Amino acid sequence: MLISYDKDRRVFHLHNKDISYYLVVDDRGMLQHLYFGSYLPDIDIEAITYHDIQKTTFLDKETHSEKEEPFRYFHPESSMLEVPSEGGADKRGGMIVIRQKNGTAFTDFRYQDYSIAKGKPLLKGLPSIRGGSDECETLEIKLKDVLSNVYLLVRYSIFSDKDVIVRSARLENGTKEGVCLDKAFSASLDLPDSDYFLCHFPGDWEQERRFVENRLADGKLVIHSNFGFSSHAENPFCILRRPGTDERHGEALSFSLVYSGSFAIDVDVNRWKSTRVSMGLDDEDFAYTLSPNESLQLPEVVMSYSAMGLGKLSRGLHDLIRDNLLKRDSYRKEEQGIVLNSWEDTYFDFDTAKIMKYIGAAKDIGANVFVLDDGWFGHRDNDSSSLGDWHVNTAKIDLSKVVDFCHEKGLRFGIWMEPEIVSPDSDLFRTHPEYALGIPGVDLSLIRHQLILDIGNEKVRDYVWQQIDNLFKKYRIDYLKWDFNRYFTEVYSHFLGSKDQGKTMFGYVLGLYDLLDRFTKHYPDVFLQTCASGGGRFDMGMLYYSSQIQGSDTSDAVDRSFNLYSTSFGYPLSVLGSHVFSNDSTSVATRMAIAFFGTYGFEFNPDRLSEEDRDEIKKAETVYSAYHLDCIQNGDLYRLSSPYQSNYLGMACVSKDQKKAVVLFMNYRRETPLSRFLKVYGLKDDSYYVNNLDGHSHSGPYYKNVGLNISKRLTRGNEARLILLDEVD
Ligand code: DGJ
Numbered sequence: 217m218l219i220s221y222d223k224d225r226r227v228f229h230l231h232n233k234d235i236s237y238y239l240v241v242d243d244r245g246m247l248q249h250l251y252f253g254s255y256l257p258d259i260d261i262e263a264i265t266y267h268d269i270q271k272t273t274f275l276d277k278e279t280h281s282e283k284e285e286p287f288r289y290f291h292p293e294s295s296m297l298e299v300p301s302e303g304g305a306d307k308r309g310g311m312i313v314i315r316q317k318n319g320t321a322f323t324d325f326r327y328q329d330y331s332i333a334k335g336k337p338l339l340k341g342l343p344s345i346r347g348g349s350d351e352c353e354t355l356e357i358k359l360k361d362v363l364s365n366v367y368l369l370v371r372y373s374i375f376s377d378k379d380v381i382v383r384s385a386r387l388e389n390g391t392k393e394g395v396c397l398d399k400a401f402s403a404s405l406d407l408p409d410s411d412y413f414l415c416h417f418p419g420d421w422e423q424e425r426r427f428v429e430n431r432l433a434d435g436k437l438v439i440h441s442n443f444g445f446s447s448h449a450e451n452p453f454c455i456l457r458r459p460g461t462d463e464r465h466g467e468a469l470s471f472s473l474v475y476s477g478s479f480a481i482d483v484d485v486n487r488w489k490s491t492r493v494s495m496g497l498d499d500e501d502f503a504y505t506l507s508p509n510e511s512l513q514l515p516e517v518v519m520s521y522s523a524m525g526l527g528k529l530s531r532g533l534h535d536l537i538r539d540n541l542l543k544r545d546s547y548r549k550e551e552q553g554i555v556l557n558s559w560e561d562t563y564f565d566f567d568t569a570k571i572m573k574y575i576g577a578a579k580d581i582g583a584n585v586f587v588l589d590d591g592w593f594g595h596r597d598n599d600s601s602s603l604g605d606w607h608v609n610t611a612k613i614d615l616s617k618v619v620d621f622c623h624e625k626g627l628r629f630g631i632w633m634e635p636e637i638v639s640p641d642s643d644l645f646r647t648h649p650e651y652a653l654g655i656p657g658v659d660l661s662l663i664r665h666q667l668i669l670d671i672g673n674e675k676v677r678d679y680v681w682q683q684i685d686n687l688f689k690k691y692r693i694d695y696l697k698w699d700f701n702r703y704f705t706e707v708y709s710h711f712l713g714s715k716d717q718g719k720t721m722f723g724y725v726l727g728l729y730d731l732l733d734r735f736t737k738h739y740p741d742v743f744l745q746t747c748a749s750g751g752g753r754f755d756m757g758m759l760y761y762s763s764q765i766q767g768s769d770t771s772d773a774v775d776r777s778f779n780l781y782s783t784s785f786g787y788p789l790s791v792l793g794s795h796v797f798s799n800d801s802t803s804v805a806t807r808m809a810i811a812f813f814g815t816y817g818f819e820f821n822p823d824r825l826s827e828e829d830r831d832e833i834k835k836a837e838t839v840y841s842a843y844h845l846d847c848i849q850n851g852d853l854y855r856l857s858s859p860y861q862s863n864y865l866g867m868a869c870v871s872k873d874q875k876k877a878v879v880l881f882m883n884y885r886r887e888t889p890l891s892r893f894l895k896v897y898g899l900k901d902d903s904y905y906v907n908n909l910d911g912h913s914h915s916g917p918y919y920k921n922v923g924l925n926i927s928k929r930l931t932r933g934n935e936a937r938l939i940l941l942d943e944v945d
Pocket of ligand 1: 749
């Protein structure tokens with residue numbers, strides 16, 4: 217049993233062998249948080265909630281006199297709450313804010329009922345963690361707002377073998393009128409102190425997900441995107457770690473939003489030095505009117521806990537994503553395929569002969585998927601036209617011939633699309649300007665010469681689906697690269713009335729999920745890779761549909777090394793689309809080593825490779841087939857050295873059976889032959905492993921206590937290398 221309920225004390229306990237999450241229904245019907253951390257067999261509510269002042273005074277409605285009420289556990293400013301209220305004495309802010317009939321924003325949800333069930337239901341219309349009845353249990357608690365008949369159903373799931381609590385919230389309007397929501401966050405967690413560093417992942421185009429830490433101080437830190445997608449600027453994922461926590465020791469908590477649109481994570485330290493972490497839909501352009509009897513499901517949140525450092529926290533998230541989020545389990549077992557993509561070499565300048573030459577050369581470098589990128593449709597010879605007109609430019613490319621040739625050569629064929637977008641210079645826009653989002657009467661910002669289609673609307677969405685479906689019905693395409701290359705501005709839907717404009721952004725994301733859902737259901741065998749100007753939509757929401765997301769647009773191996781290091785905190789390397797490029801000053805061996813710690817693939821013209829580079833790439837084929845699937849795609853990751861804190865990147869991926877491992881080491885600035893040892897973790901204590909750096913065999917404890925001797929090796933600037941370890945008898 218993973219969830220227990222103590223009826224007398226009204227305490228819920230969600231637990232597995234490692235973690236406990238306690239909450240209590242207090243005597244006012246408030247849902248109070250008690251504890252999230254290492255497994256605790258019992259909880260002392262009085263001791264946890266004691267704050268000296270356990271009473272509240274208020275004006276009694278009947279007698280118009282001051283009344284004092286002692287509450288057993290509650291004080292508005294210090295209590296830890298699961299669903300904080302808005303507008304009362306707790307000034308830390310509500311999780312959900314209803315604009316009430318009387319005009320106030322006072323919102324206060326109180327307990328009504330609960331149920332506990334095996335398994336975990338999927339969320340309707342939204343991506344969510346999957347969980348079978350043999351691996352998890354779900355608690356659902358029903359609450360009701362004190363002023364209106366609006367109900368909130370909060371769900372908590374716990375897994376037997378994963379140190380996470382998965383939370384979600386659904387609103388139900390039981391009134392006879394529309395109810396306007398000013399704010400709709402998915403979850404909130406109160407922590408009793410503020411002794412934490414907040415690690416988050418801000419960035420930019422080609423600089424996605426840099427690792428940044430801020431010590432919590434008084435006041436609020438907000439991690440958010442109001443770009444309409446999860447964006448390059450931030451990632452819907454963050455960590456709170458204790459000051460002493462490192463990769464292998466100490467406490468850390470993480471928060472991931474399973475969502476791909478604008479989001480916010482607020483981390484608020486109040487005047488009493490407690491911390492409230494709350495997260496959900498960003499409030500820019502958000503105001504949602506719920507019709508009578510309408511319900512609104514809000515995005516899911518994954519909260520994870522580790523008492524043994526950041527490494528364990530990340531490995532837990534990697535397993536959760538691979539086991540319970542990615543759609544097609546087969547990708548876990550099979551190689552995803554090595555892609556050769558034509559984009560970085562050709563851009564829009566190609567024809568049938570050129571593409572066939574690429575395909576002809578692909579096998580020779582070990583690729584088994586060819587992806588034809590942007591430029592094959594409409595009259596798109598540069599990025600200023602044709603998005604929306606998804607018919608093949610036959611003057612430029614004979615697609616059937618190319619697809620057939622690809623298959624003859626034993627390669628899978630992939631194609632690029634940007635389905636959510638329209639170019640003003642397109643037949644689609646000329647016929648249906650109203651399909652694009654944009655406020656009438658104002659100049660619309662064109663970003664990369666394009667506008668966004670209003671796929672929150674069913675008619676527009678059906679049109680987009682028709683275009684995708686037509687293409688996939690006509691051609692035997694095995695792989696889709698689904699791109700998205702601009703952010704939202706001047707948000708307005710021509711299909712919504714003035715009172716519903718605040719629904720546009722959320723509706724858009726639901727529309728996107730519907731399209732992705734249709735695609736994965738209609739074409740279950742087509743591999744879906746997503747991309748947003750590189751890694752601009754890298755989140756758990758997208759991973760529900762697509763098993764791989766392009767990590768970045770940067771072709772710089774050094775930038776990529778930082779990107780893969782920081783991405784690994786919240787996401788497994790198996791989902792990180794990463795290629796070897798040619799326009800870079802590092803050696804091809806370095807670029808390959810970096811790309812190997814991701815999905816591995818190529819984005820260059822194979823015919824332009826030097827003999828030496830070609831040999832290097834060919835040599836990697838055997839390494840890929842012997843190690844990539846077991847170590848990178850399905851293995852356990854250990855971060856050994858941080859490029860943010862040292863001159864080295866060190867990471868190891870160990871197969872689940874601990875029989876082999878691949879270590880990535882990179883040296884940034886040139887170094888004199890220093891004495892350097894890289895300690896490797898994750899190996900068996902009672903086994904020996906031979907390494908291909910010096911050919912020596914050492915025990916697991918030797919690697920973790922002494923390490924690989926890399927003195928006098930790899931001393932040049934920006935040099936990376938893969939080191940292979942194999943168990944020996
Ligand atoms: C942005 C992507 O990140 C690139 O890989 C490429 O597909 C271009 N779009 C094509 O326009």
